[in-house]
Amino acid sequence: MHMTVISGPERRRRWSAAEREEIVLASLAPGAVIAEIARQFDVSTSLIYKWRRDAQQPGAVFVPAVMAEDEGSMPDVLRDGRADSPVIRLKLAGGTTMSIAATAPARLVLAVLRALR
Structure with a gap:
């Protein structure tokens, strides 16, 4: 053999x-x-x-994130009086942008991000 x-x-x-x-x-x-x-x-x-x-499945362990320095496209309502305050901006499907103030409670941010899955 x-x-x-x-x-x-x-x-x-x-x-x-x-x-x-x-x-x-x-x-x-x-x-x-x-x-x-x-x-x-x-x-x-x-x-x-x-x-x-x-x-992209529920329970995924990572999400791509991009740090952007472009504040020119930030809505005025977020810039007024809080120029130094960080903001989380999410680009959603269809070109919609959503902003979350850094002062938002962590539980609220988590709830919003889970709802967007």
């Missing part, structure tokens, strides 16, 4: 949660091309799309 042993790297790669998060966040960046991200990280494009779908 003849037996062939194939050695080398494992056939299936294992991706840590941190690696998956990095790849998904890179794929969600403005102007990102999934095929380029896939080549950069040596991963299948279909796997990136699967991880993106998984990240």
Whole structure:
């Protein structure tokens, strides 16, 4: 009887949660091309799309966030009297923007974010 042993790297790669998060966040960046991200990280494009779908499910562990310095588009009602007060701005589907003052209670912010899932 003849037996062939194939050695080398494992056939299936294992991706840590941190690696998956990095790849998904890179794929969600403005102007990102999934095929380029896939080549950069040596991963299948279909796997990136699967991880993106998984990240949108309830109980997902991360959400992409972008720090923006552009205060010119902030509504005047939020700027008046509180120029130094931080604001959380969310861009929703359809181009709608929602703002939450930094002084909002944590329970209120959590309730709003859960409702938007």
